[in-house]
Amino acid sequence: MKFLSQLISGVSLGSIYSLIALGYTMVYGIAKMLNFAHGDVIMVGAFVVYTACVAGGLSPFFGVLIAVVCCTLLGVVIERLAYKPLRSAASLAVLITAIGVSYFLQNMALLIFGSDTKQFSSVVSLPSVTLADGSLTISGETIVTIVLSLIIMVCLYLFINRSKPGKAMLAVSEDKGAAQLMGINVNAMIALTFAIGSALAAIAGALLCSSYPALSPYTGAMPGIKAFVAAVFGGIGSIPGAMVGGVLLGVIENLSKGYISSQLSDAIVFAVLILVLLIKPTGIMGKKINEKV
Amino acid sequence: MMAKNLNVSPLSNQKKGLRPVTKKNFITYAMVIAFFILFQTLMSTDNLKNAYQSLLVPICTNVIMALSLNLVVGVLGELSLGHAGFMCIGAYAGSFFSVLTEEVIPITWLRFTLAFAVAAIAAAIAGILIGIPVLRLRGDYLAIVTLAFGEIIKSIVNVLYIGVDSEGLHIAMSSSNLNLLEDGKEILRGPQGISNTPRDSTFFIGFILVMLTLLIVTNLMDSRTGRAIMSIRDNRIAAESIGINITGYKLLVFTLSAAIAGCAGVLYSHNLSSLTANTNNFGYNMSITILVYVVLGGLGNVRGSIIAAAVLYALPELLRGLRDYRMLIYSILLIAMMIFSNGAFFVQLREKIAFRFKRRTAQDAIPGRVE
Numbered sequence: 039m040k041f042l043s044q045l046i047s048g049v050s051l052g053s054i055y056s057l058i059a060l061g062y063t064m065v066y067g068i069a070k071m072l073n074f075a076h077g078d079v080i081m082v083g084a085f086v087v088y089t090a091c092v093a094g095g096l097s098p099f100f101g102v103l104i105a106v107v108c109c110t111l112l113g114v115v116i117e118r119l120a121y122k123p124l125r126s127a128a129s130l131a132v133l134i135t136a137i138g139v140s141y142f143l144q145n146m147a148l149l150i151f152g153s154d155t156k157q158f159s160s161v162v163s164l165p166s167v168t169l170a171d172g173s174l175t176i177s178g179e180t181i182v183t184i185v186l187s188l189i190i191m192v193c194l195y196l197f198i199n200r201s202k203p204g205k206a207m208l209a210v211s212e213d214k215g216a217a218q219l220m221g222i223n224v225n226a227m228i229a230l231t232f233a234i235g236s237a238l239a240a241i242a243g244a245l246l247c248s249s250y251p252a253l254s255p256y257t258g259a260m261p262g263i264k265a266f267v268a269a270v271f272g273g274i275g276s277i278p279g280a281m282v283g284g285v286l287l288g289v290i291e292n293l294s295k296g297y298i299s300s301q302l303s304d305a306i307v308f309a310v311l312i313l314v315l316l317i318k319p320t321g322i323m324g325k326k327i328n329e330k331v
Numbered sequence: 332m333m334a335k336n337l338n339v340s341p342l343s344n345q346k347k348g349l350r351p352v353t354k355k356n357f358i359t360y361a362m363v364i365a366f367f368i369l370f371q372t373l374m375s376t377d378n379l380k381n382a383y384q385s386l387l388v389p390i391c392t393n394v395i396m397a398l399s400l401n402l403v404v405g406v407l408g409e410l411s412l413g414h415a416g417f418m419c420i421g422a423y424a425g426s427f428f429s430v431l432t433e434e435v436i437p438i439t440w441l442r443f444t445l446a447f448a449v450a451a452i453a454a455a456i457a458g459i460l461i462g463i464p465v466l467r468l469r470g471d472y473l474a475i476v477t478l479a480f481g482e483i484i485k486s487i488v489n490v491l492y493i494g495v496d497s498e499g500l501h502i503a504m505s506s507s508n509l510n511l512l513e514d515g516k517e518i519l520r521g522p523q524g525i526s527n528t529p530r531d532s533t534f535f536i537g538f539i540l541v542m543l544t545l546l547i548v549t550n551l552m553d554s555r556t557g558r559a560i561m562s563i564r565d566n567r568i569a570a571e572s573i574g575i576n577i578t579g580y581k582l583l584v585f586t587l588s589a590a591i592a593g594c595a596g597v598l599y600s601h602n603l604s605s606l607t608a609n610t611n612n613f614g615y616n617m618s619i620t621i622l623v624y625v626v627l628g629g630l631g632n633v634r635g636s637i638i639a640a641a642v643l644y645a646l647p648e649l650l651r652g653l654r655d656y657r658m659l660i661y662s663i664l665l666i667a668m669m670i671f672s673n674g675a676f677f678v679q680l681r682e683k684i685a686f687r688f689k690r691r692t693a694q695d696a697i698p699g700r701v702e
């Protein structure tokens with residue numbers, strides 16, 4: 039039973055990673071950049087929920103809604119101000135700019151909210167469920183996280199593969215120049231990608247802080263890095279890859295926390311990543327790119 | 332390795348004296364020496380505030396780290412996000428050695444030199460280990476592996492306990508499992524790290540180390556080996572096709588760079604009395620900070636790396652008067668500098684200005700290298 043409960047909370051943590059990893063992987067697919075500031079968007083989302091619910095006294099549902107709107111705007115603004123001027127620049131320059139944005143968001147939060155850790159009140163009001171004569175307890179947060187992530191992923195999958203803007207996004211990530219010739223507004227599609235990624239990050243932030251209720255300006259950094267690992271794990275640029283990678287990462291992390299060592303769980307996660315990349319250099323679902331001379 | 336200094340055009344040498352590369356290197360050396368003399372004089376005449384004096388050794392550490400990372404990112408052209416991991420290995424190996432042999436080797440300079448050697452070897456072995464995946468991975472995938480590697484190192488040193496007694500070394504994952512004898516002492520104590528490291532690092536030693544690193548890096552870049560490495564960066568496929576051993580050179584650069592970073596770690600750890608590993612000193616934050624120095628100093632530009640590391644390290648400390656706003660200003664400056672130096676609008680603007688005033692072709696005005 040211990041195994042089952044570890045597995046379920048691992049899937050729950052993993053689906054949060056998946057939501058964050060989707061933002062990484064979509065941005066990478068379309069703009070070919072590692073958006074290091076993505077982890078800090080999670081933190082901003084969680085802080086907006088915190089402010090709206092604690093200071094504003096709003097219900098958790100509206101708090102999350104406001105956070106989604108704020109983060110979507112934030113993502114689009116960051117893209118417009120910091121990344122768009124560098125669209126044709128070397129990838130390293132864009133990476134450093136993303137790091138700059140990450141520092142900016144962290145220090146802005148530090149100035150506004152201070153460095154002390156805040157106690158985040160859960161946005162989920164579902165009671166926990168006890169199964170198998172009390173030997174297995176699943177918290178409400180876990181259930182909501184898994185169900186909500188599943189719904190979001192299905193919606194995202196349908197949006198990208200069935201709707202016109204989604205297909206346009208795929209086209210841009212496939213070949214920017216050809217997409218432009220077909221009349222697709224490339225800039226709008228990149229902005230849309232950032233908007234979707236940031237909205238997912240806001241939801242992930244609210245869910246993450248509901249399960250692990252400590253909120254500080256640095257909350258987003260480590261989940262951000264882990265989700266980045268998850269995205270690479272699944273093959274960066276691949277949307278189903280990010281989903282699978284995130285869940286796998288969460289499960290591995292939780293099982294190694296439960297059975298091996300809680301201090302070494304991060305090291306184990308990273309070691310598994312290195313192993314996977316050694317066996318399959320482009321991740322689990324990554325495409326192999328042939329070299330042209 | 333770096334002895335073969337092939338002169339490309341010996342005739343022009345005799346006419347104009349020093350080669351441009353040599354001249355450029357001498358200016359860099361002179362700059363570092365002048366910096367050292369200036370601050371050493373200020374220090375010995377008591378004109379430097381204590382707060383600024385304590386910055387000098389960390390500046391040396393950061394300069395060495397920047398030079399070392401510049402070898403990987405600037406000269407070899409591979410992105411590494413885990414360079415602090417090598418520094419961490421060096422710092423722990425060096426401190427461990429110093430604490431272990433403090434009573435056996437009473438001569439400070441000998442012990443410290445040996446500590447550098449031990450740390451360089453330990454970090455170089457790690458460099459070879461991380462060099463093996465390098466052979467298969469490229470670009471962003473390599474970056475993430477190095478990042479993962481750095482985090483693994485940090486996690487491992489935080490759970491490791493090493494003690495010594497008359498029976499020898501004991502290694503365990505917790506203090507109670509060490510089973511030390513009566514005369515034993517714990518040297519590495521998990522999250523508490525290593526304490527009571529002799530504080531041997533001085534500004535003079537830091538300066539010597541910077542000069543040594545500088546000599547190694549500049550001579551390497553100006554050698555046959557260095558040109559082979561840079562050809563891999565500029566066009567890997569072309570380099571491979573003319574018979575350059577890509578695997579060998581990549582491994583060489585990673586190992587050398589790791590060894591140098593390990594030495595920087597020793598300098599760092601012997602400047603503090605207690606050594607612990609956290610996100611800010613050996614985690615990805617540190618790796619990223621060093622990467623920022625290298626990119627802002629100019630990829631492959633040795634002098635730029637030195638200046639960027641020294642100035643950008645000292646800047647937040649000098650801005651302490653602005654307290655809470657200093658990191659905010661730093662981040663805005665970082666974004667602005669990147670957009671200004673790489674943004675399409677500003678690059679075009681510079682081209683136009685250069686074209687109008689210097690009558691140069693637009694091609695000359697584009698800085699940087701071929702991606």
